Amino acid sequence: MKEVIRSADPRIAALIARQATQNRDRDQLGLDRISALLEAVGRPQDRLPPIFHVAGTNGKGSTCAFLRAALEAAGKRVHAFTSPHLVRYNERIRIAGKLIEDAQLGELMDRVLDANEELGASLFEVNTAVAFLAFSEAPADACILEVGLGGRLDATNVVEKPLVCGIASLGLDHQAFLGDTLNEVAAEKAGIAKRGVPLVTQIYPSAIAERIGEIAHDVGAIWEPRGLHWEAGVRQGKLRYRDRQGAMDLPLPRLPGKYQAMNAALAVAMLRHQSQIAIPASAYGAAMGWTQWPARLQQLHGGPLFAMLPKGSELWVDGGHNPSAAQLVADYAKRQWTDRLPLVLLFASLQSKDAAGTLRPFKGIATEVLTLPIDGHECRTPRELAHLAESMGLPARPCSSLSSAMTALAKPARVLVFGSLYMAGELLALNGPLPD
Incomplete structure (x- = not known):
């Protein structure tokens, strides 16, 4: 699946063109190449702050945006790797709250592409390695990783012990890679589940939920499904959220659409199903008003x-x-x-x-x-x-x-x-x- 990326910065454009000469088997999904590439640049994935890993067909980017807003409202420094970008390549990598600068992006891409000469990793795999290097070299309190495609074989899935994983809404997309049924899609997305790590999910049809639950059980993840271990809904102009810790009434998010309230609720649930990073109640309310995610209504x-x-x-x-x-x-x-x-x-x-x-x-x-x-x-x-x-x-x-x-x-x-x-x-x- 060819990913077309251009940059107005001449150095970045030249580096993107250089990667295009390296890539082989661009439609190959799997973790072998990204693992080898990360090994060659010093395993930066081992030096990341606590990771929030988010998959889904629709809503995963918005969920990442809500996560970042809540963490930053709590005074935390947050790295974020999202895709694709809309206008500038730099949008994919946010270091402690700020988009990566062209000079640093160019320097890191050079390093990764030097290591990639014999490996032939894809552009997304190169992007992932660049992001992990950038994040490993700057202090932060949390790191948000958005899955690029699927989950099980996505380059971001090399992380071995995220703090918490989440799956947003599911639908059919990228069928050539993820399958023609929602059960197949769900299995690919649930592939981010890790032993001992909370896997926070939305409400899905029973057969799909059962498939996700099976995968979570098989790997030893702690499955936290909405509708069982947490609940959320829009009532009387509020986002009403409830879990084992209690209930919260939050303002509706500034992003329009009821589905954005459910994306926000997933972010809240991911934050409340971990105990390493303390989030005050006020930060959840602030996040509803702070969150911006361009080109979503x-x-x-x-x-x-x-x-x-x-x-x-x-x-x-x-x-x-x-x-x-x-x-x-x-x-x-x-x-x-x-x-x-x-x-x-x-x-x-x-x-x-x-x-x-x-x-x-x-x-x-x-x-x-x-x-x-x-x-x-x-x-x-x-x-x-x-x-x-x-x-x-x-x-x-x-x-x-x-x-x-x-x-x-x-x-x-x-x-x-x-x-x-x-x-x-x-x-x-x-x-x-x-x-x-």
Whole structure:
């Protein structure tokens, strides 16, 4: 699975190009290459602060953001490794709260790529080694690792003893690597479970929960499922959380969508099912208001692309790119966007994604779909996507770029850029604000 990454910094761009000449068998998943690469650079994974390891199909990035906000609200220094980035490569690595600087990123990439000449590790494996090196050389109180793909064979899964693991919502995505059924997906995600380590999970259909429970039992993990050992729900404008330690009423997160409240609840549960790092109750409430996660139902209030829209329009962006994410966003639209402002979807999709399944939840909600390419990536053509949308009863027009789509609208609309994190990143790069 080719990951296309570019950088505006010439040195970083050259290093990314250098890695592309090294990589062999880019579709090979497994821990052999990342283990060998980390061994070659001194096993930095052995020198990380306490680790929060998060997997899931949707919501794992938001869960990581809530974890970081709560830990920082408690006065802790936090490293974070997340993916993909939206605009700048540096977004993937946050050292004690700050994005890695270009100079340090370049120096560490040089070191890792020197060690990678004979190994041929993938770019994500190189990213992981760079992050672990950066984290091992700077003091912090906690380290958050977001799984890149799956869990069992993901490069981040070389960590042997995380403090706590979590699994967010599950859905079908990356079927070529993770399987065609939710049971297979669940087994891959549950592969991050470790002996003696809490594995905190959401509510899933019974067969999927049973599969996760089996894997947790087999490896000796401490399974902490929602609905049994902890509970959360939205009632009377509050996030109501309860576990063995007691109950808390928290403000709803600033990130829109009921599903974000459940992502926040998972982060709370992960923090409360460990005892090494003390988190005061006030930090949980602060995290609900502090957490930011760009391109997750983010409303943009200005910028050059926004200015091209008819007066009275709104501009939103969400990086969702699979049917389960689309259903969550469509449900939010039905509940919250109840005025007469028409919803126009600016849609793009990689070839590897289920474009029909991602469009389907918007039938009867979106008044029109403007289809777009994804520059530099193997994507479905705008014309192909427009035909697909039309066949589903969604009026559609192909457009050549984000700017041409903005100017194609003659009347005020609520515009939602959706279907690809790459396109979401392109929007933020052209319009702002840049993720920080």
